[in-house]
Amino acid sequence: MSTTSADAPSGDLDQLRRCLGRFATGVTVVTCADAAGGPCGITANSFSSVSLEPPLVLWSIAKVSNSLQAYLDAEYFAINVLSAEQEDISSHFARTDHTRFSGVKYSKSGKGVPILANTIACLHCRTNEVHDCGDHYIIIGEVESHVFDDNAPLLFFRGRYAQVANSE
Numbered sequence: 464m465s466t467t468s469a470d471a472p473s474g475d476l477d478q479l480r481r482c483l484g485r486f487a488t489g490v491t492v493v494t495c496a497d498a499a500g501g502p503c504g505i506t507a508n509s510f511s512s513v514s515l516e517p518p519l520v521l522w523s524i525a526k527v528s529n530s531l532q533a534y535l536d537a538e539y540f541a542i543n544v545l546s547a548e549q550e551d552i553s554s555h556f557a558r559t560d561h562t563r564f565s566g567v568k569y570s571k572s573g574k575g576v577p578i579l580a581n582t583i584a585c586l587h588c589r590t591n592e593v594h595d596c597g598d599h600y601i602i603i604g605e606v607e608s609h610v611f612d613d614n615a616p617l618l619f620f621r622g623r624y625a626q627v628a629n630s631e
C-alpha cells in the first residue's frame with residue numbers, strides 16, 4: 464500500500480477521520496417519529512447490514528445529536544437509502560434544524576415513521592437493541608419491511624459526495 468501519512472497514531476483524530484474516510488459508503492437518512500409524533504430525520508452513513516436470519520441492520524448516532532432522545536425512544540425507524548440525485552436531501556438532513564421536513568417530500572408508514580420519496584431503498588425497522596459505545600449509540604433494528612429499485616446510489620468518500628462510475 465502506498466501511504467499518504469506515515470503510521471499516524473490513532474489518537475490523531477484528524478488523521479483517523481481521514482483514514483476512516485477511505486471506506487466508501489452509501490448515504491442514508493434515518494427517520495423516526497418523536498414522542499409527539501413529529502417527523503425526525505438525520506443523515507447517516509454508519510448504516511450496515513448485520514444479519515439476514517433474523518434480518519438485522521445497524522447504524523450509530525452521535526451522543527451530541529439534538530435528535531438523540533427521539534431515536535433512543537423510538538420503537539420504529541426507517542433507513543432511507545439516497546439516490547445519486549439526492550445530495551441536497553443529504554445536506555438538508557445533516558443540518559441542525561428543527562424544521563427539517565419543510566419542503567421535503569415524504570409519506571408516513573403505518574407506524575408513523577417518515578418515509579422519504581424517491582430513495583433507492585427503504586428498510587422499515589423495529590428497534591431491537593441499543594448499545595452505548597464511546598461517543599455514539601449503536602442502534603440495531605429488525606427489518607419488518609423493505610422496498611428498493613435499481614437507480615444509482617449517492618456515495619460518500621474521503622469526506623465528499625461521489626457517484627458510482629458504472630451503476631448498471
Ligand SMILES: Cc1cc2nc3c(=O)[nH]c(=O)nc-3n(C[C@H](O)[C@H](O)[C@H](O)COP(=O)(O)O)c2cc1C
Nearest residue numbers: 506507508509523524525528529530556557558559
Ligand atoms: C454523509 C454524512 C454522514 C453522516 N453520518 C452520521 C452518522 O452515521 N451518525 C451521526 O450521528 N451523524 C452523522 N452525520 C452527521 C449528522 O447528519 C448531523 O450531525 C446531524 O444531522 C446534526 O443535527 P442534529 O444534532 O440535530 O441531529 C453524517 C453527516 C453526513 C454529511
